[in-house]
Amino acid sequence: MSENTDPTLTDQWLAQLQTSGYRLTQPLRVIVDILVNSPRALGPVELYDLGRKEYPRLGLVTVYRTLDKLEELGLVQRVHQIGGCHMYLRATQGHEHLLLCTRCGQVCYFKGDDLSALFNATAEASGFVIQEHWLQLYGLCANCQS
Amino acid sequence: MSENTDPTLTDQWLAQLQTSGYRLTQPLRVIVDILVNSPRALGPVELYDLGRKEYPRLGLVTVYRTLDKLEELGLVQRVHQIGGCHMYLRATQGHEHLLLCTRCGQVCYFKGDDLSALFNATAEASGFVIQEHWLQLYGLCANCQS
DNA sequence: GCCTATAATGAAACAGATTTTCATTTTCAA
DNA sequence: TTGAAAATGAAAATCTGTTTCATTATAGGC
The missing domain is CATH 1.10.10.10 (Winged helix-like DNA-binding domain superfamily/Winged helix DNA-binding domain)
Structure with a gap:
């Protein structure tokens, strides 16, 4: 199949x-x-x-x-x-993240920006040591927009 | 309690x-x-x-x-x-995101940067219409670092 | 190419989490 | 105060995921 x-x-x-x-x-x-x-x-x-x-x-x-x-x-x-x-x-590789279609489920892999500036600022403000992050986007793929 | x-x-x-x-x-x-x-x-x-x-x-x-x-x-x-x-x-509000302690589970709400530039670029490259995003950080809170 | 030790498989039993059903209780507007 | 309707909780049913164990299939040695 x-x-x-x-x-x-x-x-x-x-x-x-x-x-x-x-x-x-x-x-x-x-x-x-x-x-x-x-x-x-x-x-x-x-x-x-x-x-x-x-x-x-x-x-x-x-x-x-x-x-x-x-x-x-x-x-x-x-x-x-x-x-x-x-x-x-x-699995995603390196700085790749996921974009998922909420209707058909189709997955798109995209290279995310470097978010380390945000992470450092957040670590300092919160007192946390940051170990990992998770970024995912949800939307409608080209096919499912009609 | x-x-x-x-x-x-x-x-x-x-x-x-x-x-x-x-x-x-x-x-x-x-x-x-x-x-x-x-x-x-x-x-x-x-x-x-x-x-x-x-x-x-x-x-x-x-x-x-x-x-x-x-x-x-x-x-x-x-x-x-x-x-x-x-x-x-x-629930988070507006541009708030979550930072979670992987040991004790404590949650910290933080205001994230505006990531719309990244989202727009991704939307254009993929043909998706982006509906929502999900950003979460995991780490160790101040108490759990010892 | 054939044998054999052993990893991998699949059926069945098990365990847990979530949902459905339904009789009873509770809320709230009249 | 009263009664219609919503909300509750016990029990049964479902659905996922895990464990156990006898059987099968793989890969390395010959």
Whole structure:
């Protein structure tokens, strides 16, 4: 169901999994393929339903376990959306942030400004030591504006 | 258990609830009082436990329903933290953002810069119409740094 | 290419959080 | 004070996510 538009990235992920000591199994390949090619964040159950079209014996437990592996390696990240808190997506890199369509869920990766000036000022004013930040934008994608 | 340090805000919330057509019941008053005075985000079960100290007959279902009402009116907002995705907090206003202590959960509200330049650039580049944004900082509060 | 140790899988049981249902209680306007 | 309607709380039902364990599949050694 998911067209493999980017075999290279799929192969990269599989290579990294193998290097990290994981075995490349059929269920793993199916899940990786779907995630690499998904234009939007997917929840475990969605991923399970999509995966079973390719590999009917797939179990939901395997989906959870595979997501854990991929998250541990930094290949996917969890996204918190209004419609669900356990949605997974190809991970952002460096200063990339997410822009999500509130209607169809489509995800756009954008390079954010350097916000360190804001963070430093806030740290000083509050007495906190800042460890990490989280910036996400929500809106309507070009298709969903009509 | 929660000292009423700001009766005015509690009264404001209750007034807004009444104006919106909701009845002011004992369970509602207890829950509002706890939320207004909490220094950190609370989950439904925590709120339930705290609430029962003041009003032992309180039911968990009522906590859920009350949180829905308060969220609908924009008085509280859901916060997504590592330790839980269904935590509720007094809502931010205007350009306020959240700074959360990853150890004790203490919340600090800070006025963020105006990020509209970033948003406009992103909107233009992506074709999205941006509806809302989400900026949260995580760190250690002054007390938890030792 | 075949064997084998062991990692990975999937079914079922389990645990928790959230929602629904419905009889009873409480609020508030007349 | 009274009664219609909203709100409540107990119990049952749902939905997610986790644990357990017997079976299957992978990858390295031969």
